Amino acid sequence: MDCYKRKSLIITLNLKFSQWNTVFGNNRLTATLVERLIHHSYIFVFTSESLNLL
Numbered sequence: 001m002d003c004y005k006r007k008s009l010i011i012t013l014n015l016k017f018s019q020w021n022t023v024f025g026n027n028r029l030t031a032t033l034v035e036r037l038i039h040h041s042y043i044f045v046f047t048s049e050s051l052n053l054l
Contacts (some may be wrong), residue, residue: 005040 015023017038021030 011037 001048013020017034020034021025021027
């Protein structure tokens with residue numbers, strides 16, 4: 001708890017929050033995880049095409 005609201009964390013993922021249950025396999029666990037991650041957060045959504053193909 002020492003770093004709560006004092007440190008930054010960046011998470012990047014190419015899945016929508018609604019698709020995270022395919023990774024964790026449990027809807028309740030996924031909902032709890034997403035809820036805690038987005039609390040006091042800024043969410044940036046990039047909708048452009050992938051640059052990995054260049």
